[in-house]
Amino acid sequence: MESSRPIAASPFTDEDVFNAVKRMSRQAATAIDPWTKDLLLSIISVDRDNASMLAGVLHRILTLHGPAEEEAGRPFSEAAMNIVRAGRLIGIPKGEHDIRPIVISCSLAKLLGTVVLNKCSSKCSAHQFALNTVRGHERIAHMARRELNNGKVVHRIDSRNAFNIAARAKIFNIVKRPGEKDPHLLQYFVTMYQPVSSLFVFGENGRTARVMANEGVRH
């Protein structure tokens, strides 16, 4: 994957952090570390400086591979970044003989993702109903039913492990397209997915295994 050095993501503010934490879902799975929306909200509400500090940390994580790393001072160590990129791999039973692999990420990575999406200038198109559309899945189903009743053909296309096998190089090519290029999104992709990330599986009797993931993205 080619370098993304010529771009720069502007710093984050305490407001960016506040908005991102407020947008986090209370129902979302707990991160690999025990931070939750309520814990983060209390720590940034009690002292505004905490939000500014967190904004600085998130920006340093984001720009680790970019031109701002000199300005931001000493970058985080590779060990610290491995922790940010790490995830817990869980297999949820799917049918009788199949599993759906999901990854529980680090809370800093999740929070950074939300801050980046809020700041991002390129948004998903009106075709995508999972983001910024209330009960988007129901809307799609109701529209499809109406169109079916009006004589149209309805196609439902399933893809195999879409997130887990997504080719990072192909996603990178889309993220860096001139019309869609957003410095925050590009930096986030490079920081989170340029290196191989470690996924940990916890088994019976305290056994653990590490899976090195060089393709696929989290959702």
Next chain:
Amino acid sequence: MDAFCIDLAKEFHAQHVDVRAYMDDCTITAPPAIAESVLAKALDLMRHYGFQPNLEKSAMTCKSPLSDHRPIVPFRPPTEEFVMLGVNITDNRCVAIEAREQLHRVDAGAG
């Protein structure tokens, strides 16, 4: 997935084709006359963007019989269940349930 949806919608612009996605779940509605070519193009584009369409788990349905139908994905008659995103779209009882829920919401709002 968004890039795929945009490209497919552009390809069939002004031909009454609707492309909708919920994360990686894709739903396309199209007039019967071009339904097969829309599906073929959609599968090509998906592969182009690195997705692996699962043809056995994909499906299509239509109220009227399709002429010259070459089944790329299984065809489900409208008398059978066609579940997408957790909702069976061939069961009109769902419409009744939806209308009843809407009435409840209106009642609750008025109260």
